[in-house]
Amino acid sequence: MNKKDQIKAIRGMNDVLPADSSMWLYVEDTCAKILALYGYRQIRTPIIESTQLFSRSIGDETDVVAKEMYTFEDRNGDSLSLRPEGTASCVRAGIENGLFYNQQQRLWYIGEMFRHERPQKGRYRQFNQIGAECYGWSTPDIEAELLSVIDQIFKELGLKKTHLQINSLGDVDTRKRYREALLDYLTQKQDQLDSDSVRRLSTNPLRILDSKNNDVQAVLKDAPSILDFLSESSANSFNQLKSYLDELGITYQINPRLVRGLDYYNDTVFEWVNEDFGAQSAVCGGGRYDSMVEQLGGVETPGFGFAMGLERLIQILYEQSASVIDSVEKEQLADVFIISVGEKARCQALLIQQILVANDVQVQLYCGTGSMKNQFKRADKSDASVALIIGEEEAESGTAGIKLLTAQNKQTSTQQTILQNDVLNAVTNLLESL
Ligand code: AMP
Numbered sequence: 318m319n320k321k322d323q324i325k326a327i328r329g330m331n332d333v334l335p336a337d338s339s340m341w342l343y344v345e346d347t348c349a350k351i352l353a354l355y356g357y358r359q360i361r362t363p364i365i366e367s368t369q370l371f372s373r374s375i376g377d378e379t380d381v382v383a384k385e386m387y388t389f390e391d392r393n394g395d396s397l398s399l400r401p402e403g404t405a406s407c408v409r410a411g412i413e414n415g416l417f418y419n420q421q422q423r424l425w426y427i428g429e430m431f432r433h434e435r436p437q438k439g440r441y442r443q444f445n446q447i448g449a450e451c452y453g454w455s456t457p458d459i460e461a462e463l464l465s466v467i468d469q470i471f472k473e474l475g476l477k478k479t480h481l482q483i484n485s486l487g488d489v490d491t492r493k494r495y496r497e498a499l500l501d502y503l504t505q506k507q508d509q510l511d512s513d514s515v516r517r518l519s520t521n522p523l524r525i526l527d528s529k530n531n532d533v534q535a536v537l538k539d540a541p542s543i544l545d546f547l548s549e550s551s552a553n554s555f556n557q558l559k560s561y562l563d564e565l566g567i568t569y570q571i572n573p574r575l576v577r578g579l580d581y582y583n584d585t586v587f588e589w590v591n592e593d594f595g596a597q598s599a600v601c602g603g604g605r606y607d608s609m610v611e612q613l614g615g616v617e618t619p620g621f622g623f624a625m626g627l628e629r630l631i632q633i634l635y636e637q638s639a640s641v642i643d644s645v646e647k648e649q650l651a652d653v654f655i656i657s658v659g660e661k662a663r664c665q666a667l668l669i670q671q672i673l674v675a676n677d678v679q680v681q682l683y684c685g686t687g688s689m690k691n692q693f694k695r696a697d698k699s700d701a702s703v704a705l706i707i708g709e710e711e712a713e714s715g716t717a718g719i720k721l722l723t724a725q726n727k728q729t730s731t732q733q734t735i736l737q738n739d740v741l742n743a744v745t746n747l748l749e750s751l
Contacts, residue, residue, distance in 0.1 A: 327442070327443075328436060328442065329433075329434070329436035329440075329441045329442030329443065330441065330442055330443040331441060331443070331628070337631075339645050340631055340634070340635070340641075340642070340645050341627070341631065343641070343644075343645045344474065344627060344630060344631055344634070345427060345447070345627075347470060347473050347474055348425075348427075348447045348470050348625075349425075349427075351466060351469050351470050351473060352425045352449060352466060355423070355462065355465075355466050355469075356423055357423040357424060357425040357449050357466075358422075358423065358424060358425070359424070359425055359426065359427075360407060360410060360424045360425070360426050361426065361428075362400075362403070362406035362407065362409070362410050362426065363400075363406070364399060364400055364428065364429060364431075365397050365398070365399055365400070366397070366398060366400055366405070366406055366409065367395070367396070367397060367398075368386070368388050368396040368397060368398045369396070370398075370405050370406070370409055370613070371386060371398055371400070371401060371402075371405055373612065373613060374404070374405040374408065374581055374609050374612065374613060375401070375402070375405060375579050375580060375581065376521075376579065376580030376581065378520045378521050378524075378580070379521075379524075379579055379580055381401045381402065381432060381579060382401075384433070385401060385432040385433045385434055386398045386399070386401055386431075386432070386433070387399040387401075387431045387433060399431035400428075400430055400431065401430055401431060401432045402430055402446070402579070402624060403426050403428065403430065403446055403448045403450075403624060404448070404450060404581075404606070404609070404620075404622055404624070405609070405613075406426075407424055407426065407450045407622075408450075408609050408610055408613055408615070408620065409613060411424075411452060411610070411615065411618075412610065412613060412614060412615035416452070417452055417453070417610055417615055417616055417618040418616060420452075420453060421451075421452060421453030421454060422450075422451065422452040422453060423449070423451050424449065424450045424451075424452070425447065425448065425449040425450075426446075426447070426448055426449075426450075427445070427446070427447045427448075428445065428446065429443050429444070429445055430443070430444055430445070430446050431443050432444075437596070437597065438595065438596075438597065438632075439594060439595070439596075439597030439598075439626075439628065439629045439632060440597045441628060444626055444627070444628050445626070445627040445628060446624040446625060446626055446627065447624070447625050447627060448603070448622060448623055448624035448625065449463060449466065449622055449623060450620060450621070450622035451463060451620065451621045451622065452610070452618050452619070452620050453618055453619065454619060454621065455607060455619040456554075456557075457554050457555075457557045457558035457561060457585070458561065459621055460558050460561075460585050460605070460621055461558055461561035461562060461565065463603075463621060463622070463623060464481065464562065464565075464567060464587065465565055465567065467589065467601055467623060467625070468481075468565070468567050470625075471589070474630075474634060474638075474641060475634070475637075475638045475640060475641050476600075476630070476633065476634060476637065476638070477637050477638070478591060478592040478593055478637070479589050479590065479591045479592070479600055479633070480568070480569075480570060480589065480590055480592070481562075481567060481568065481569040481570070481587060481588075481589050482569065482570050482571075482572040482575055482587060482588050482589075482590060483558070483559075483562075483569050483570075483571060483572070483575070483585065483586070483587045484543070484544070484571065484572050484573055484574070484575040484576070484585075484586050484587070485543070485544065485547055485551055485552075485554075485555040485584050485585055485586070486523075486543060486576065486582055486583055486584060486585075486586055486604075487543060487546060487547045487548060487551040487583065487584060488548055488550070488551050488583060488584065489583070490548060491543070491546050491547050491548050491551055492523065492543075492583075494546050495523075495541070495543045495546040496522055496523060498541045498546065499522050499523065499525075499526075499540060499541060500518065500522050502539075502540050502541060503518060503522060503525060503536070503540070504518065506536050509532060509533075509535075509536045510525070510532075510533055510536065511528070511530045511532065511533055513528070513530075514528055514530070514533050521580070523543075523576050524576060525537070526540075526574040526575075526576045527574075527576050527577070529596075537574060542573040543573055544571070544573050551584055554584060554585070555584070555585065558585060569587075572588075575587070575588060577602055577604060581606040581608070581609050581612075582604040582605060582606055583604075583605055583606065583607055583608065584604070584605045584607070585604055585605045585621070586602075586603070586604030586605070587602065587603060587604060587623075588601070588602040589601040589602070589625075591629075591633050593633075593636070593637075594629065594632075594633055597629060599626075599629075600625060600626060600629050600630050600633065601623055601624065601625035601626070601630075602623065602624065603621070603622050603623030603624060604621070604622075605619070605620065605621045606620045606621070606622070607619040607620065651679045651680070651681045651699055651700045651701040652673075652678045652679040652680065652701060652702060652703060652744070652748055653673060653678055653679070653680045653681070653701055653702075653703045653704070653705060653744055654680075654681045654682075654683070654695070654696040654699045654701035654703070654704050654705070654722065655669060655670060655680060655681070655682045655683065655704075655705045655706075655707070656683055656689065656692040656693060656696055656704060656705065656706045656707070657682075657683065657692075657706075657707040657708075657712075658688075658689055658692070658707070658708050658709060659708070659709045659712055661709070661712040661713070662707040662708060662709060662711065662712035665707055665712055665717075665737060666682055666683075666705075666707055667682065669705065669707075669717070669737065669740050670682050672740070672741055673740070673741060673744060676741055676745070678741075678744060678745070678748070681699055681701060683695060683696070689706075689708060696722060697722065699722075701722055702721065702722055702723045702748065702751055703719065703720070703721060703722060703744055703747055703748065704718075704719070704720045704721075704722050705717050705718065705719055705740065705744070706718035706719075706720065706732065707737075711734070711737075715736060715737050715738070716734050716735060716736055716737060717734070717735055717736075717737050717740060718732045718733070718734055719732065719733050719734075719735055719740075719743055719744070719747065720732040720733070721747065721751075723751060
């Protein structure tokens with residue numbers, strides 16, 4: 318086949334190859350373990366939802382909905398979209414399945430998200446998020462708890478140089494008053510804004526605070542701060558959160574320009590930002606969204622959640638942390654490699670593999686044809702610490718050779734013969750003695 322006819326992955330969508338998948342599993346397992354310790358339960362929702370779900374919750378004017386969604390008509394003519402984030406689906410599923418009636422929920426999810434952004438380091442069109450959502454609490458204690466979950470995950474993974482930024486967007490009234498003040502200020506400086514920001518003056522001026530344009534950021538330096546507009550209850554709640562964080566020893570920076578890209582937030586919003594990662598430095602973000610459940614047709618239920626980008630997190634870990642990579646690789650060692658020659662021996666090898674695996678021993682079987690010598694070479698190259706050898710003679714007598722393969726024992730270890738019936742015992746004892 319002509320090279321240019323070769324089918325390639327879609328731009329911005331990545332394979333996770335075997336060399337990296339143990340790192341992925343390690344990170345996913347660590348997150349799942351900590352979330353479970355804090356009492357969060359997993360929810361799994363479909364990857365495709367009605368387009369309306371996202372336009373009504375995330376907001377038509379947001380970049381995510383206006384420019385980045387993978388939207389298509391299905392065969393019935395319905396408008397569907399690949400999910401660009403996980404929160405809206407959690408809310409939809411919660412309403413549909415009655416999870417919010419007189420109940421509080423601590424949920425978490427993991428999965429692929431899709432956004433048609435311009436791909437670059439740390440920014441992809443298909444990416445994975447782990448997130449958690451809490452429903453039924455309007456108090457800042459749940460916010461402190463969730464930030465503590467994230468802090469714990471980062472600590473356990475050994476993630477460094479990643480700092481928490483927090484802000485409060487206040488309640489509806491706060492944002493209305495602030496919006497007017499910001500509009501007043503920015504309208505006077507309109508000639509210094511880029512076209513995107515000028516457009517947002519009439520659609521969503523708060524989003525201008527998010528602008529990546531340096532000239533716009535320079536204009537914003539003297540802009541009014543939303544924190545000066547907070548109502549008493551929003552300010553109290555924000556102060557309470559700060560004192561919880563102080564108590565927990567979680568350091569944070571207050572960033573009054575942090576508004577986040579999605580429209581549904583109120584009061585506390587946050588982001589964890591890595592010092593070294595360049596433009597795409599946000600590893601995790603989230604906040605409070607007390608009106609979304611009602612907006613999507615459910616009973617009034619406060620929500621608070623976060624989403625963490627796994628590609629970014631893993632890339633940063635690779636760049637930062639040799640110790641994490643070491644521990645991940647150690648976990649991958651196979652225990653036993655089985656060499657076998659002849660049909661009868663191969664059949665016995667399969668049976669022994671089945672027995673050992675049922676007892677939690679990791680076994681690699683040599684498959685295909687190959688001389689004893691070649692199989693030994695393969696065994697030496699494998700991660701296994703023990704080789705089992707079943708040649709034609711052993712197959713006839715119901716025995717097996719057993720030999721240590723670990724680097725320090727390779728030269729000195731001699732092959733012993735054992736009965737196949739004793740393999741489990743012999744292997745377990747040998748592995749325990751290492
Ligand atoms: P957001 O849903 O935009 O708040 O994003 C939450 C987290 O998901 C970010 O902090 C990133 O770590 C990650 N993320 C968002 N968009 C992308 C993307 N296009 N590619 C990779 N990771 C992303």
